[in-house]
Amino acid sequence: MEPRGPFTSFLDVYEYLSSDLIECLECGRRFHLLNPHLRKAHGMTCDEYRELYNLPVTAPLAGRLFRQKQSDKMRYLISIGVVTHDHLASASLKSKSAIHRKRRDYDLAEQAQRLISYRRKYGWDKVKNK
Numbered sequence: 001m002e003p004r005g006p007f008t009s010f011l012d013v014y015e016y017l018s019s020d021l022i023e024c025l026e027c028g029r030r031f032h033l034l035n036p037h038l039r040k041a042h043g044m045t046c047d048e049y050r051e052l053y054n055l056p057v058t059a060p061l062a063g064r065l066f067r068q069k070q071s072d073k074m075r076y077l078i079s080i081g082v083v084t085h086d087h088l089a090s091a092s093l094k095s096k097s098a099i100h101r102k103r104r105d106y107d108l109a110e111q112a113q114r115l116i117s118y119r120r121k122y123g124w125d126k127v128k129n130k
């Protein structure tokens, strides 16, 4: 395994997060879910790990297979009415008042590029602010 340092590009992060299992960059082992391993083996929280490797604050620390399985499970629970969306109004309010953590530089650069492409695609720059 080649040693990996902090991420500096959006594409590298995307590649890192798109494999079936997520690799621990501390020891090179692969897992469905990184959180328990980080805590037990390296005494580290997910936030500390994201900070150390310059991962986006929202980066899911789980393999693609695990995330897909959770997604399917949630869709099923919604379809049979176990999970509802009644909480969204209060969750939205809570989110607006939450402390937002620092975004990574390459993340902001990628976001700026995306915004420019959306403006071109949808002509947002022609829309005047009211």
Ligand SMILES: [Zn+2]
Binding pocket: 024, 025, 026, 027, 028, 029, 037, 041, 042
């Ligand atoms: Zn590890």
